[in-house]
Amino acid sequence: MRSELQEELNIFRETVVRFIENEIAPHYEEWENNKIIPKAFYEKMGAEGLLCCDIPEEFGGFGVSVDFNMMVVEEIAKAGYFALACNLIVHSDIAAHYVLNMGTAKQKQKYLPGMIDGSCIGAICMTEPGAGSDLQGMKTTATRTDSGWSLSGSKTFISNGQNASCYIVAARTNLDAPGSKGMTLFLVDGDKAGFTRGQNLHKMGQAASDTSELFFDNVELTQADVLGNVDEGFIGLMHELPRERLACACIGTAHAEGALALAVEYIKERQAFGAPIARLQDIRQKIAHMATQTELHRLMMEQYKLLLTEKKLTTVQASMAKYSACEMECEVIDTALQMFGGYGYMKEYPISRFYVDARVQRIYGGTSEIMKEIIGKGVIGKV
Structure with a gap:
């Protein structure tokens, strides 16, 4: 069953990557300079079927698993367009699911179709x-x-x-x-x-x-x-927070994967002492650590997506995912930037944007400190 899902995801990934190349990459610098993504772009995403993929078909969605939602934001994060990935999570994975899971029939009909086609941003x-x-x-x-x-x-x-x-x-x-x-x-x-x-x-x-x-x-x-x-709003918040925190962890992992790819490409080109720095033992060992960390978190994310689909993901597990993945994301991206030397600090090099975009991941959606408190209490239990 998972192999069939993976095959469908691979096909869907091609659509997402092509959309990123054609509709995001040429415009993203302008959006950064204007400090806003045009509303019309959300309608373009909706027309391509990239918003709220897992909302039921009766409202205009595809009714597929959460993996498809995550595929969209992960590929966008991996490509370095992290602000967009975060906005999309708020829209597709948070706001839309509050309406779906807590709304009346009239509220769902009023808001969900527009959220899916991009005419209503949440x-x-x-x-x-x-x-x-x-x-x-x-x-x-x-x-x-x-x-x-x-x-x-x-x-x-x-x-x-x-x-x-x-x-x-x-x-x-x-x-x-x-x-x-x-x-x-x-x-x-x-x-x-x-x-x-x-x-x-x-x-x-x-x-x-x-x-x-x-x-x-x-x-x-x-x-x-x-x-x-x-x-009873607090109860609703607590019910929806695991999905939000897992989404932050998923894009954090993808963001780190993207930074690792940039670093690997650059160290093969950057010369020091007459040879590519990829030949230096210290660099290879850092790459080994980064690759191991991203691989471990990728496996964690895939397992936790399955638990979310089966409605088995716990608050403690979601907190573990967010805490660990976002801390890892910042560490990997910092190490990647260091490999670029002074060029990594220059805005024309994408790794610099990876760095400043990642930092808030340890703050919003529940700080790392709050995540550790939730995890600690959950593991220890009553005392």
């Missing part, structure tokens, strides 16, 4: 100024009104913040209960009165990704805008 709004990874420290609130709810507060570091038209917003709805028991998720359309997009934030890396501040000033919502059950 964003997930959790992080707030001062709260960071502490979701229970959230300040955004939604209070009941005669017609439904009034949403007020702010979010920051929101991927797809400028381009999105469907925002999944977490807010406190019961201030008397702890955050884990008094939080609700809402679907907020981008044209709602009282909703404002702040600045497109200037980041160290991933320049092409629109990452924004968002402001909600008494945004009027109805019960039809509630995603899932009132006061």
Whole structure:
């Protein structure tokens, strides 16, 4: 069964690689300079069948396994277009699956077809100024009104913040209960009165990704805008986080594989002391370590994708994947850049973008420190 899947994935990979070469590579520098990916590009991806591949056919998707979703973002990450890969994860693997798994029939019909064809870009709004990874420290609130709810507060570091038209917003709805028991998720359309997009934030890396501040000033919502059950949003978050963290781990592994390939190519060309530096023992040993690390994580990712498909991937396993893969990603890319010498620090060499794009992987989606805390508690159990 897995061999049949692999054969289908290999065929699909050809489509993805061709799309990258024809539709991404010629334009990516412009997107980096403009600090945003054009909305129209998402529709181009949708037309090619590269968005939300595993969403059921009844909504316009292919209903295939998560492997196809990951194939798209992994190949994009491996090619060095990491900002796009991250934006696509937020859209296809996070926002769309919140709607699929928690939405009503009407909500699914309203949003999923557009997410699949690229006309509706999704964003997930959790992080707030001062709260960071502490979701229970959230300040955004939604209070009941005669017609439904009034949403007020702010979010920051929101991927797809400028381009999105469907925002999944977490807010406190019961201030008397702890955050884990008094939080609700809402679907907020981008044209709602009282909703404002702040600045497109200037980041160290991933320049092409629109990452924004968002402001909600008494945004009027109805019960039809509630995603899932009132006061049970934290449960929904915990259910979806393993997929998000595995996705981060998958693109991290692919990103490292791409950096390794760049390094291997370069050390064969770079001369030092009258010979290619690939002949130096120290270089070969570093390459051996990088190759071993990427291979180990590739095997881990493939196994964990299977567990996710079978709904067996645990929170601890997903945390292990994100922690280990993202730390490895940064280590491998740093070593690869070192092999380029001074040229690795120059923007015209792609490895420099690999380096600055990777760093945030150890922060968003749950910091490495948070991942280790989850893993440690899960392994030790109650004491």
